[in-house]
Amino acid sequence: MCGAPDQAVSLPPGTDLSKETVLAGRVLAAGQPVGGAFVRLLDGTGEFTAEVVASASGDFRFFAAPGTWTVRALSRSGNGETVLTADAPGLHRAEIAVA
């Protein structure tokens, strides 16, 4: 497959967090989860890398690499973005507030 998979909360079975750099988080508007937001992963230069649709609970995740990333959300409740830095493989979390 190549399309964006379902963004259910749990990681796919067999995800090796000693090797994979997973960027995961939640889209929130005034503290409440925003389901169905379009979440875009931009690299350190602001270039588009990937996009997923947040789950009903607002959750999203990407399989990236160590580095600095921007996660940007587009939704009916507004847009917003957060910068996060992953210095090594593992699970890195971020919240995106949209308004």
Place this chain on the structure above:
Amino acid sequence: MSRQDVLVTADWAEKNLGTEGIVFVEVDEDTTAYDGGHLPGAVRINWTTELQDPVRRDIVSAEQFAQLLSAKGISPDDTVVLYGGNNNWFAAYAYWEFKLYGHPAVKLLDGGRKKWELDGRVLTTDVVERTPTSFPVQEPDLSIRAFRDEVVDAIDTKNLVDVRSPDEFSGKILAPAHLPQEQSQRPGHIPSAINIPWSKAANEDGTFKSDEELATLYGAAGYEEGKATIAYCRIGERSSHTWVVLHELLGHSDVKNYDGSWTEYGSLIGVPIELGAGR
């Protein structure tokens, strides 16, 4: 071919929902989004199970395609408007496949599901039933489809446009960053390919950029006009998006989509592979 022949806007689509002779079709790799709500009257086509052969790795045959459209209630007289999630990647693939098998009037909804949802337009869970038709079997137009041998022959000769992300192009990763990185093919790209990610041709809301912006984008990246072109990605759907840009919107002739793409090329024995940022 001009933009009006290829794309419809969300406003146009909304005004033409339910119009006789216009069939909206939602296409995706995984069509569960359709169950949660689709354009009123739209039927669905599952890219994985209905546009791909279920056994061999190939698109469906001309006979299978004709059967599919007949069963969906689509006739050659209908104007078909395709749309989907994933920034219209799989809808663009379907567009290319509809063209390959000779449907005379097919268009893409600019922005697909994303713009439709962000605009807050109507979606419904109503069950859609259309009367089956008898869609004719037509020979494929192979002038828009590239196979592996002609891709190898195109090295240093044609425009080879790799539309994957820069990290997939350089060989750093094997799949887009929304997927686990477990694939086993060799990383890299076809020698002499230029890297113009599909995403550069689209706005944030999923609509295509203007013709002027697109012409500037490809020119600046080393695309040579007047030269034959083959576009590829990993499984052929992102390159369908770029095929629509180059062949349908910008009107370049002799542009082919290599649907085998990197999952085929990167698994071939003995073919040359280039690593890094390109020449």
